[in-house]
Amino acid sequence: MRRISAVLAALALILLTASPAAAAKPEKIPDVIGDPVVYPAGEICGFDLEYRVDIDDGKSIVFPATSDGQQRVIVSGHIVATITNLENHRSGTWNISGPGTFRYGRP
Secondary structure (H helix, E strand, O other): OHHHHHHOOOOOOHHHHHHHHHOOEEEEEEOOOOOOOEEEOOOOOOEEEEEEEEEEEEEEEEEEEOOOEEEEEEOOEEEEEEEEOOOOOOOOEOOOOOOOEEEEEOO
């Protein structure tokens, strides 16, 4: 009987700590075209780089952060972006449509 009580107590503790995490649901967010982002030389490559979103009919699903601080985001939809080398002004435009999964925070 003592063993059964210990097992039931352990299960109750697990259920009590798991329920707040289980209650949090992912949030669906429509993407919004923001201002172009400039990355200084050395941050991504050897020259200043501009990243601009031209078309964004995408949506994001943002999941709650896990206990270790990691957050997952799934992006889908039609997205087109242009990347420009700010030294020689050469650029390229790419279809970067999803789905794609990104993880932020601690690995």
